[in-house]
Amino acid sequence: MTEGAHDMGGARGFGKVTPEANEPVFHAEWERRAFALTLAMATPGGWNIDMSRAAIPTPAKPTISTGSLHWNNWWRKKA
Amino acid sequence: MVAKAWADPDYRAWLLRDANSAIASVGYAGRQGEYIVVLENTPRRHNLVVCTLCSCYPWPVLGLPPVWYKSAPYRSRAVADPRGVLRDFGVELPADTEIRVWDSTAEVRYLVLPMQPEGSESWNEEALAELVTRDSMIGTGLPKRPGERI
Numbered sequence: 001m002t003e004g005a006h007d008m009g010g011a012r013g014f015g016k017v018t019p020e021a022n023e024p025v026f027h028a029e030w031e032r033r034a035f036a037l038t039l040a041m042a043t044p045g046g047w048n049i050d051m052s053r054a055a056i057p058t059p060a061k062p063t064i065s066t067g068s069l070h071w072n073n074w075w076r077k078k079a
Numbered sequence: 080m081v082a083k084a085w086a087d088p089d090y091r092a093w094l095l096r097d098a099n100s101a102i103a104s105v106g107y108a109g110r111q112g113e114y115i116v117v118l119e120n121t122p123r124r125h126n127l128v129v130c131t132l133c134s135c136y137p138w139p140v141l142g143l144p145p146v147w148y149k150s151a152p153y154r155s156r157a158v159a160d161p162r163g164v165l166r167d168f169g170v171e172l173p174a175d176t177e178i179r180v181w182d183s184t185a186e187v188r189y190l191v192l193p194m195q196p197e198g199s200e201s202w203n204e205e206a207l208a209e210l211v212t213r214d215s216m217i218g219t220g221l222p223k224r225p226g227e228r229i
Contacts, residue, residue: 007132008131008132008155009129009155009157009158009159009182010131010155010158010159011151011155012155012159014150014151014152014155014156015152016152016167017147017152017156017164017168018147018150018152019145019147019167019168019214019219020146020147023145023146025142027146035143039110049185050185052133053133
């Protein structure tokens with residue numbers, strides 16, 4: 001089974017993939033800001049990709065499929 | 080880049096041999112694209128790219144990934160049931176086509192070189208580029224066919 005939000009390959013129960021037609025890059029302004037701030041902080045060495053992965057929280061149940069959650073994770077990484 | 084590979088056998092060979100140099104030659108480079116490997120689709124083999132760990136994706140060439148790429152359903156099922164995932168995208172491949180799934184690592188980003196659609200053999204690079212879709216370079220879609228060209 002999975003450990004945290006990583007190594008998700010082969011896990012069951014998450015349902016179908018649902019592509020969104022004409023999907024925007026960001027679904028809300030705060031997502032854009034979370035992305036920009038996080039990347040900006042990488043330049044002075046604030047984090048690396050392994051720290052970033054480790055900061056992604058463990059899903060309690062299989063409902064973490066929204067884009068908002070993804071960017072929320074980016075935001076939480078900086079906390 | 081894909082269209083150039085379809086139109087120019089030498090570029091295609093370069094892209095498959097040393098993707099980063101071939102991609103940089105047309106102006107794409109940067110973060111999340113430091114080490115790119117291009118996977119060639121053939122009638123016998125279809126390549127599909129996933130990142131089961133999180134959301135690794137070749138930003139410099141494809142931009143930021145769509146929500147479905149980052150979602151749990153795609154990441155969990157792409158490796159276990161790639162045909163089922165392709166069906167979610169409306170793609171049905173011949174039963175004898177092998178599907179090879181590539182799971183991104185911390186460093187390597189994969190990019191699919193789709194097969195050139197039938198009927199476009201005589202087209203130039205610019206026209207061919209109209210047939211290339213983002214999903215066809217991830218492996219969850221096929222390029223547009225000449226009749227679908229806008």
